[in-house]
Amino acid sequence: xLSGDLGHSLVSxxxxxxxxxxxxxxxxxxxxxxxxxxxxxxxPLGIISAVRHNTRWDYGAMLIALIGVSVPNxxxxxxxxxxxxxxxxxxxxxxxVDVTQNLWKHLEHLALPAFALGFLQAGIVTRMTRSSxxxxxxxxxxxxxxxKGGTEKVVILKHAxxxxxxxxxxxxxxxxxxxxxxxxxxxxxxxxxxxxxxLVQSVFNRDYPVIQGVILCVAVIYVLISLVVDLLxxxxxxxxxxxxx
Amino acid sequence: MEYVEIxxxxxxxxxxxxxMRAFWKVFSIRKTAVFGxxxxxxxxxxxxxxxxLAPFDPVxxxxxxxxxxxxxxxxxxGTDEFGRDIFSRVLMGAQVSIAISVSxxxxxxxxxxxxxxxxGYYGRWVDNVLMRIVxxxxxxxxxxxxxxxxxxxxxxxxxxxxxxxVVYAPxxxxxxxxxxxxxxxxxxxxxxxxxxxxxxxxxxxxILPNCLSPLLIQMxxxxxxxxLAEASLSFIGLGVPQPEPSWGNILYDGRQYMLEAPWITxxxxxxxxxxxxxxxxxxxxxxxxxxxxxx
Numbered sequence: 001x002l003s004g005d006l007g008h009s010l011v012s013x014x015x016x017x018x019x020x021x022x023x024x025x026x027x028x029x030x031x032x033x034x035x036x037x038x039x040x041x042x043x044p045l046g047i048i049s050a051v052r053h054n055t056r057w058d059y060g061a062m063l064i065a066l067i068g069v070s071v072p073n074x075x076x077x078x079x080x081x082x083x084x085x086x087x088x089x090x091x092x093x094x095x096x097v098d099v100t101q102n103l104w105k106h107l108e109h110l111a112l113p114a115f116a117l118g119f120l121q122a123g124i125v126t127r128m129t130r131s132s133x134x135x136x137x138x139x140x141x142x143x144x145x146x147x148k149g150g151t152e153k154v155v156i157l158k159h160a161x162x163x164x165x166x167x168x169x170x171x172x173x174x175x176x177x178x179x180x181x182x183x184x185x186x187x188x189x190x191x192x193x194x195x196x197x198x199l200v201q202s203v204f205n206r207d208y209p210v211i212q213g214v215i216l217c218v219a220v221i222y223v224l225i226s227l228v229v230d231l232l233x234x235x236x237x238x239x240x241x242x243x244x245x
Numbered sequence: 246m247e248y249v250e251i252x253x254x255x256x257x258x259x260x261x262x263x264x265m266r267a268f269w270k271v272f273s274i275r276k277t278a279v280f281g282x283x284x285x286x287x288x289x290x291x292x293x294x295x296x297x298l299a300p301f302d303p304v305x306x307x308x309x310x311x312x313x314x315x316x317x318x319x320x321x322x323g324t325d326e327f328g329r330d331i332f333s334r335v336l337m338g339a340q341v342s343i344a345i346s347v348s349x350x351x352x353x354x355x356x357x358x359x360x361x362x363x364x365g366y367y368g369r370w371v372d373n374v375l376m377r378i379v380x381x382x383x384x385x386x387x388x389x390x391x392x393x394x395x396x397x398x399x400x401x402x403x404x405x406x407x408x409x410x411v412v413y414a415p416x417x418x419x420x421x422x423x424x425x426x427x428x429x430x431x432x433x434x435x436x437x438x439x440x441x442x443x444x445x446x447x448x449x450x451x452i453l454p455n456c457l458s459p460l461l462i463q464m465x466x467x468x469x470x471x472x473l474a475e476a477s478l479s480f481i482g483l484g485v486p487q488p489e490p491s492w493g494n495i496l497y498d499g500r501q502y503m504l505e506a507p508w509i510t511x512x513x514x515x516x517x518x519x520x521x522x523x524x525x526x527x528x529x530x531x532x533x534x535x536x537x538x539x540x
Contacts, residue, residue: 066522066525066526067518067522069521069525070469070518070519070521070522070525071514071518071521072473072476072477072514072517072518072521074476074477074480074496075496075510075514075517075518078496078499078500078503078510078514079510079511079514081503082503082504082507082510086503086504176386177385177386177387178386178387178388180386180389181386181387181388181389181477182388184388184389184392184477184481185388185477185480185481188480188481189500199389199392200392200481200482200483202396203392203395203396203483204482206396208396211393211396214389215385215389215390215393218385218386218389219384219385222384222385222386223384
């Protein structure tokens with residue numbers, strides 16, 4: 001295993017590493033879009049919620065976040081298929097097209113699964129953005145910037161948001177595992193040929209070398225993401241210096 | 246002697262009632278937390294009374310003449326592809342899902358408490374060994390780890406509980422260890438050590454109570470996660486085996502009939518979402534009460 005040989009599939013006799021390489025792009029694309037959707041929804045919602053604290057805006061944003069946290073992603077996926085594929089016919093219900101073949105079709109196929117997967121993450125990140133922003137907005141230096149005539153846009157986007165990013169990035173990193181786990185179910189519902197679907201098929205086929213390979217691959221990705229999160233800390237908070245003894 | 250014991254007992258009961266009153270006074274200020282508590286109590290009550298409330302047997306009452314029937318007065322949530330009553334299946338599914346989640350979280354908390362207490366209290370190589378094992382287990386995303394365990398163990402109710410307990414135990418161990426580290430060097434612990442208190446007594450009687458607040462909050466959160474995890478496992482066919490109903494496998498059944506019978510998919514999903522919502526609201530309320538810094 002240490003030499004990179006993960007063995008052969010008991011079903012297809014293909015190398016496990018080859019199977020992983022074939023399946024990884026679809027999973028990574030799905031995760032990246034889900035992450036993008038969650039950040040695009042969560043950061044503005046969290047900011048609005050913190051800036052308009054204890055108003056209807058705050059309650060509305062928190063309600064959306066709470067629904068996001070409570071709705072299981074596979075159920076969200078099924079509801080999205082029912083509404084946008086079967087009734088409205090706007091998006092395909094299953095399948096996957098590689099980005100190199102047709103970009104538009106690729107996005108069309110991944111829109112619903114990415115939303116189903118990203119909505120949960122959006123709920124978690126919104127809550128964290130709100131609490132982190134509230135904490136930062138109470139700090140003295142925010143008052144100083146306001147007293148010096150800094151506009152609200154500068155205060156919120158340049159100072160408060162940047163200083164709120166550490167807990168937000170931490171929660172995104174921690175919940176990357178949720179996204180990776182979520183892909184298993186979402187790929188199964190939407191028939192996306194990613195490593196999640198490969199894992200489920202391998203479990204039913206009792207294809208242990210593949211199961212082992214997928215779990216190892218996911219663990220490596222998970223650990224690497226934790227490393228990236230650690231490195232991002234230093235970018236958002238220059239006081240953190242990894243070179244210091 | 247007996248009189249003294251009875252008086253002490255009464256005093257303790259009085260204190261407990263007083264504490265509960267104080268708790269409720271603060272907790273009930275947050276209406277959403279009370280709403281969450283009401284949802285959780287309602288779902289647990291439904292789960293306990295499910296066999297009495299279910300109008301049909303969720304497994305045996307098969308009616309092929311009434312397949313995929315719309316919701317009606319007889320079948321409140323409609324029927325599935327075998328003509329089984331969805332309402333009865335959702336009620337019994339509540340029992341199965343809640344039983345699995347409660348058992349898994351309780352077992353994982355028990356294992357996590359013991360590991361966390363030992364690791365934090367004894368420190369040195371014991372801490373190193375235990376925490377590296379915990380780190381190893383935590384390097385797998387929870388649901389994938391549970392799937393791998395289910396693949397090895399086979400799918401039945403007992404194995405789901407074991408798998409979820411193994412997945413969540415390291416998270417509890419980390420939490421408890423952290424609290425133990427912050428408490429073990431306090432003067433009162435040293436005082437008990439000097440007075441000759443045994444390690445077991447110090448750990449369970451004096452240090453453990455300090456871990457209970459974060460543990461309670463964490464248990465509520467993981468209870469919600471366990472319900473979602475069980476439903477996910479059952480949904481992909483690795484959880485509760487058919488024909489036993491669980492919210493996840495009812496959803497799995499409904500997947501093939503989404504266009505002609507959306508009720509099979511909608512009702513169990515609503516049940517999961519409402520339960521998890523209740524637990525999240527309750528967890529937030531408890532966090533605000535027990536750990537005001539997190540507010």
